[in-house]
């Protein structure tokens with residue numbers, strides 16, 4: 001009985017480890033992008049894995065650093081977007097309402113799904 005419990009526990013741990021490893025592998029292999037939209041139109045798509053500074057129409061300045069994107073500078077009066085924490089995960093976004101700028105994180109897998117849906 002005790003031996004079976006141990007085996008079961010080992011199996012559960014092994015399964016959990018496998019799932020964790022799979023997710024980790026998927027995350028590290030899947031490329032993530034930052035999509036920038038201005039006034040509802042796509043301004044550009046940028047690789048989250050490549051450090052860069054993006055000037056968004058002179059009103060906002062986005063910085064991609066260490067796999068995360070943050071609003072470095074903006075000329076909007078509320079500065080909500082600048083104070084927003086850096087985004088790096090699927091579906092996260094930074095929105096600058098006054099300038100109608102939307103920065104959102106997207107993975108390649110999601111893009112493929114979108115393509116199928118259309």
Ligand SMILES: [Zn+2]
Pocket residue numbers: 074076078079080081082095096097098099
């Ligand atoms: Zn703003």
